[in-house]
Amino acid sequence: MQVRRVFGAYRDLIGIIWAEAPGMVAVTFALTVLTGLLTPFGVYVNRNVFDGGLMVARGEMAFSSYAVFLVLFVLLAILPTLIEGYVYTYVEKRSLLILRTAYKSRMLQKLRTMKYEHFENEASAEIIDKAYHRMENSARHLWPMYVHWRGSSLIAGLGSLAWVAGIKWWLLLTVLIPYIIQTWIVARKNYNIYNELETYWNRERRYTTLGWYLLDRLFVREMKAYGNAGYLIDTYARRLNERNRDYERYYFKHLRALLFGSNISKLSSILNVVLLLVLFVRGDITVGLFIAMARLLFGEIYHHLDSFAGFLKWSGYHINTYEYKDKFFALSDEPEGRRRNRPHHATSNSGTSGSAIPARTGIFCKGLPSRSAPARRCRSSARTARASRP
Numbered sequence: 198m199q200v201r202r203v204f205g206a207y208r209d210l211i212g213i214i215w216a217e218a219p220g221m222v223a224v225t226f227a228l229t230v231l232t233g234l235l236t237p238f239g240v241y242v243n244r245n246v247f248d249g250g251l252m253v254a255r256g257e258m259a260f261s262s263y264a265v266f267l268v269l270f271v272l273l274a275i276l277p278t279l280i281e282g283y284v285y286t287y288v289e290k291r292s293l294l295i296l297r298t299a300y301k302s303r304m305l306q307k308l309r310t311m312k313y314e315h316f317e318n319e320a321s322a323e324i325i326d327k328a329y330h331r332m333e334n335s336a337r338h339l340w341p342m343y344v345h346w347r348g349s350s351l352i353a354g355l356g357s358l359a360w361v362a363g364i365k366w367w368l369l370l371t372v373l374i375p376y377i378i379q380t381w382i383v384a385r386k387n388y389n390i391y392n393e394l395e396t397y398w399n400r401e402r403r404y405t406t407l408g409w410y411l412l413d414r415l416f417v418r419e420m421k422a423y424g425n426a427g428y429l430i431d432t433y434a435r436r437l438n439e440r441n442r443d444y445e446r447y448y449f450k451h452l453r454a455l456l457f458g459s460n461i462s463k464l465s466s467i468l469n470v471v472l473l474l475v476l477f478v479r480g481d482i483t484v485g486l487f488i489a490m491a492r493l494l495f496g497e498i499y500h501h502l503d504s505f506a507g508f509l510k511w512s513g514y515h516i517n518t519y520e521y522k523d524k525f526f527a528l529s530d531e532p533e534g535r536r537r538n539r540p541h542h543a544t545s546n547s548g549t550s551g552s553a554i555p556a557r558t559g560i561f562c563k564g565l566p567s568r569s570a571p572a573r574r575c576r577s578s579a580r581t582a583r584a585s586r587p
Contacts, residue, residue, distance in 0.1 A: 203508075206516040210340050217295045225288050228280050229345045233352025235273055236501065240360050240489045242269045247485030288341045296336055300522070304329060310530040321528060326402065327518055328525035335515035343508060343515075350504035357498040360490065364473075364482060371472065372494070375465035376502055382461070404436035462499040469494045 215222045245266045252258035308325075315321035361368045410416055411429060420426040470491050477487040 202516055206519050207339060207344070210336055210519065211344075213299060214292050214295055214340060217299070218291065221288055221291060225284060225341055225345060226348075228284065229348040230352060232277065232280050232345070232349035234356065235276060236353035236493075236497070237356025237360060239273050240357075240486075240493060242266055242273055243489035243492070244483070244485040246270050247488050248483050249485075251484070284341050284345050289337060292340055293333065293337060296333060300332075304525070307526060307528075307530075312529050312531045315528050324521055324524045324528065328521040331518045332522050335518035338515045339519065347505050347508035350501040351508075354498065354501035354505055357493055357501060360493070361498075364476065364486075364490065368469065368472065371465065371469055372498065375461050376499060379461040380506060400436075400440055404433055404440060407433045407436070463496070466495050466499065 211222060249258055249263040249266055253260055253263045315325065358369060358372070361372055407429065411420075411426075411433060420429065473482070473487055473490055473494065476482050477484065482490075
């Protein structure tokens, strides 16, 4: 059920972006695949950089052939930065602009027609607050951040495991078994602060709303007039400290499980590198492959596996927030009044309707410069109003 909700939300969100910028979406997915392939390809390049350097020193390889790997080494160092710059500087900003254009106007229109009782109801107020203030940030996480980051991590992790299996098949067991145990312990014992945040919406709003009030310079005169600035600051600090103490209590409560669970992969990394060293001493792998794989096993492979696992683990919080969009638009509306039930336009002094300018509007034109455009329009409106009198 959770997996279905995850992919359903991504399909809905990416469909919105695709409708406005299909080329950008296609390029982003292509760059995601390319970013993931850089990790296994980097192992190949690093191996040849070290082994090729020794071969050039022994005179077994021409430097022109070796220079190709040096160029690839430099490209591999530059490409991740360029790709991330494109994704997070261009794609993310344009996607947010599309979402704001597509939905913020609809939200404002919905607020205009929504029944007033929803603003007084706590459950409806929570839906309005989360849909209007948090949906955009959650959508930014789901696209393009999670798609690019988690997708490239999946490809990089699979490519890294392929390199491990290519050395010795049983190395897969020494890599994956500790990671599976760690993931199980973390999922079973560790505290998920995102889930707790959902239950603390009222407490978060109590100090957040007051904080924005104190931050806004428009309320400075009001606080000075009432003389309550000090009281409001103390109230804000007390509410914020209460919230922080609760979070600290939960953190220390689960600290032992957190330390134990996250250190399993670190101990496994050391063990796997020791096994690689044994294979290198026995002559089963070259020095270049040993150095490249040691860098990969010292945490990088677990970083990629953790990143993809977080796709399902952490998407739930943002999907919950994103789904408040549908709940927001499902709130009931007040029926709009027809034109005959609306107030009439302003009438002239004679009591006849039709002109929005009173008959003696000319008295308001005297303060304007006589030859200015506003004065000419004002006098013209006054003459029209007088001409309409019976």
